[in-house]
Amino acid sequence: MAEHDQIVQAEVKKKLAEVNAKYKTVADSHMRVKVFKEGDMVMVILKNERFPVDTYNKLKPQKYGPYKIVHRINDNAYVMDLPSSFCIFGTFNVADLFEYHAEKPLYPDNNSRSSYFQVAETDSV
Numbered sequence: 001m002a003e004h005d006q007i008v009q010a011e012v013k014k015k016l017a018e019v020n021a022k023y024k025t026v027a028d029s030h031m032r033v034k035v036f037k038e039g040d041m042v043m044v045i046l047k048n049e050r051f052p053v054d055t056y057n058k059l060k061p062q063k064y065g066p067y068k069i070v071h072r073i074n075d076n077a078y079v080m081d082l083p084s085s086f087c088i089f090g091t092f093n094v095a096d097l098f099e100y101h102a103e104k105p106l107y108p109d110n111n112s113r114s115s116y117f118q119v120a121e122t123d124s125v
Helices: 001-029
Strands: 041-047 062-070 077-080 090-093 097-099
Touching: 041 077
Parallel strands: none
Antiparallel strands: 041 062, 041 097, 062 077, 077 090
16 A cells, blocks of 8 residues: 555656646746846836835836846846835846847937927928
8 A cells, every 4th residue: 555655656746747847848938038247227117016105106107227237146136226215125036127228219200299389390381
């Protein structure tokens, strides 16, 4: 009876290892590989869990920055040089960091600061 239980346990462990390996390959296929160096400028995503209670609202921007990476803990965690006014820790996961591109504006030709008093080329006379 004890030998039968050991055989069943060994089969279950083998099956669990196979299933976990399958889940790992699927999860790794969705993983974003980014490695930053100390001194790189990055944009930081700040979610509502990171802010103190009653200081976050949904109209705040999602990405803040650019901020400098002060210390690299490992490939997954970085310490940022955040302003003290944020009142949060500066350690972030790589999933919350994005490269900062200063030379490329997102919408270079769009000017949303025009006034309705100004006559533009598309307005009729």
